[in-house]
Amino acid sequence: MPALPLHTAGPYVAAAYIVFVALIGIYVAIMAAKLSRIERDLGELTELARRTRGGGAERTGDGAAGAARGAEPTRAGASGSAPSLEAEVVRHAVAGGEGP
Amino acid sequence: MSAPGTRAVVAALLRKDLRIELRNFESVPAMALFSVTTFVLFHFGLQRDTLSGDLAAGVLWVTLLFAAVLGINRLFVADAEQGGFDAFLLSPADRGALALAKALALLGYMLVLELVAVPAFALLLLGPPIGQALPGLVLVLVLGDLGVAVIGTLVGALAVRSRARDLLGPLLSLPLLVPVVLGAALATKPLLSTPVGGLPLRWLGTLAAYDLVFALIAFALFDFLLED
Amino acid sequence: MYGKRLRALSLTTIATLTATLALVFFWAPNDADQGFLQKIIYIHVPLAIVTLCGFIVGACCAIAHLRTRDPRWDMRSYVAIHISLVFGVGVLITGSIWAKGSWGHWWVWSEPTLVSFLLVMLLYATYQPLRFAIEDPERQARAASVFAITAGAFVPINFAIVRLSTQYVHPRLGSGSLPGRMEVVFLLAIASIALLWTTLWRYEMTSKHAAAQLRTLARLLGGDEDDVPPRRSAAPSVTHLEGVG
Numbered sequence: 001m002p003a004l005p006l007h008t009a010g011p012y013v014a015a016a017y018i019v020f021v022a023l024i025g026i027y028v029a030i031m032a033a034k035l036s037r038i039e040r041d042l043g044e045l046t047e048l049a050r051r052t053r054g055g056g057a058e059r060t061g062d063g064a065a066g067a068a069r070g071a072e073p074t075r076a077g078a079s080g081s082a083p084s085l086e087a088e089v090v091r092h093a094v095a096g097g098e099g100p
Numbered sequence: 101m102s103a104p105g106t107r108a109v110v111a112a113l114l115r116k117d118l119r120i121e122l123r124n125f126e127s128v129p130a131m132a133l134f135s136v137t138t139f140v141l142f143h144f145g146l147q148r149d150t151l152s153g154d155l156a157a158g159v160l161w162v163t164l165l166f167a168a169v170l171g172i173n174r175l176f177v178a179d180a181e182q183g184g185f186d187a188f189l190l191s192p193a194d195r196g197a198l199a200l201a202k203a204l205a206l207l208g209y210m211l212v213l214e215l216v217a218v219p220a221f222a223l224l225l226l227g228p229p230i231g232q233a234l235p236g237l238v239l240v241l242v243l244g245d246l247g248v249a250v251i252g253t254l255v256g257a258l259a260v261r262s263r264a265r266d267l268l269g270p271l272l273s274l275p276l277l278v279p280v281v282l283g284a285a286l287a288t289k290p291l292l293s294t295p296v297g298g299l300p301l302r303w304l305g306t307l308a309a310y311d312l313v314f315a316l317i318a319f320a321l322f323d324f325l326l327e328d
Numbered sequence: 329m330y331g332k333r334l335r336a337l338s339l340t341t342i343a344t345l346t347a348t349l350a351l352v353f354f355w356a357p358n359d360a361d362q363g364f365l366q367k368i369i370y371i372h373v374p375l376a377i378v379t380l381c382g383f384i385v386g387a388c389c390a391i392a393h394l395r396t397r398d399p400r401w402d403m404r405s406y407v408a409i410h411i412s413l414v415f416g417v418g419v420l421i422t423g424s425i426w427a428k429g430s431w432g433h434w435w436v437w438s439e440p441t442l443v444s445f446l447l448v449m450l451l452y453a454t455y456q457p458l459r460f461a462i463e464d465p466e467r468q469a470r471a472a473s474v475f476a477i478t479a480g481a482f483v484p485i486n487f488a489i490v491r492l493s494t495q496y497v498h499p500r501l502g503s504g505s506l507p508g509r510m511e512v513v514f515l516l517a518i519a520s521i522a523l524l525w526t527t528l529w530r531y532e533m534t535s536k537h538a539a540a541q542l543r544t545l546a547r548l549l550g551g552d553e554d555d556v557p558p559r560r561s562a563a564p565s566v567t568h569l570e571g572v573g
Contacts (some may be wrong), residue, residue, distance in 0.1 A: 027414055031532065
């Protein structure tokens with residue numbers, strides 16, 4: 001194996017590291033797309049929750065009870081200083097159920 | 101009613117499969133014809149009249165492998181399509197018995213295939229005379245077939261319940277069978293060379309070890325594939 | 329909850345990766361034989377080692393899944409194999425670049441590790457098609473676990489056999505141990521890539537988990553209406569993770 005001088009070997013080494021960065025970058029981009037889809041779905045659900053709380057008492061009651069049950073595991077797992085978006089959604093639903 | 105002994109179950113299942121095969125002539129004739137045609141293809145593709153040494157070993161084993169893939173594809177198809185799996189699961193028999201029976205059936209198909217393919221190869225493509233190589237060759241063939249049988253049973257069971265089973269079968273089995281081809285071809289190579297060499301024990305040992313390891317794995321995992 | 333330690337993990341990963349890169353280019357000496365080209369091994373080999381370990385992790389999670397029937401293990405196995413596949417592509421490409429620089433060809437059969445790696449990747453490339461082809465989620469998970477365990481066993485065996493077959497043909501490219509400084513940087517590189525793998529693993533698990541919780545929420549709020557019908561995918565069914573904290 002010849003010891004390639006720097007100006008010949010340099011591009012190869014650079015290419016290898018660039019490939020690595022590109023792969024990670026592509027992966028991050030795909031995950032970003034998934035994340036924005038999650039955010040969009042969450043927004044739709046928030047809309048749905050807001051609409052539901054204006055509906056029949058029975059329906060919102062069920063919705064509130066169900067949402068409260070669903071909130072337990074998520075609120076227990078919520079971390080960090082920012083309140084979890086899901087907790088917000090659920091709180092709205094519950095508040096809607098308890099409203100007039 | 102006590103559960104029937106495993107040996108009896110395996111024998112019954114094996115008899116069933118062999119009887120179906122004899123009646124319908126589905127797998128083995130196709131495999132045999134395929135291998136002979138492939139030899140002709142190799143003649144034209146390689147532009148060679150005779151082969152010896154590593155080239156001969158490689159052509160022989162690759163052909164046998166592709167023929168084996170045909171057999172693997174069909175191994176579980178009848179059971180999956182006609183409810184044989186459910187019938188078997190309802191019986192009190194040990195599930196490993198089905199794996200063993202299928203593996204033995206595939207082994208049988210391969211051996212019959214080689215009864216046709218190896219003489220065809222000796223006739224069509226092989227340069228050196230095969231007589232002296234035969235005892236060693238038989239041993240290598242058996243060890244290689246065992247590997248095919250084990251992996252074929254596992255992959256066949258994996259792929260049969262999927263939608264693209266004809267495609268998944270080869271895709272899954274070929275990488276797993278590369279070490280079998282490697283060991284078998286390296287073991288066969290001195291046998292098909294012009295001064296017939298000795299049988300390399302190291303590759304026989306490698307083949308045998310590979311067969312054993314995957315037999316154990318297949319046996320341990322097969323149950324999970326049958327459930328519904 | 330997978331997102332909890334994600335921030336600390338990613339910061340640590342970035343720190344070690346940056347430190348590694350700095351050391352690779354400013355501190356590690358040039359190899360006597362290959363010169364500057366040898367620097368590729370600090371990215372190529374750690375990626376390879378972590379990829380293979382990742383496949384083994386996937387196999388272990390699959391074993392846990394078959395034992396406990398818990399779909400969470402199946403998800404962990406899937407994500408482990410998925411991330412290892414991504415890293416594995418990087419291994420093959422960087423290995424090819426290295427081969428081109430060293431031997432002048434984009435692919436060499438005389439490097440047994442690279443050949444074994446190609447074989448392993450060919451096998452794992454069938455993982456997602458296999459999952460995609462089986463519709464029933466439980467059966468899909470079970471078949472995938474059986475595959476992951478078989479393939480995981482195949483990895484070390486395959487490396488041993490291929491190395492056996494090429495031992496007497498060519499000397500190995502990466503034989504011998506690395507002298508002092510290089511070894512330190514090399515170990516640090518392995519550690520940073522392993523951290524990167526773990527971070528990405530948690531990243532993807534968090535994303536899938538969030539999607540699962542979203543579906544639970546959709547079901548609870550919307551009743552029986554399924555406004556977002558799930559697309560068929562090779563990933564494990566996210567509905568199975570509902571109610572998991």
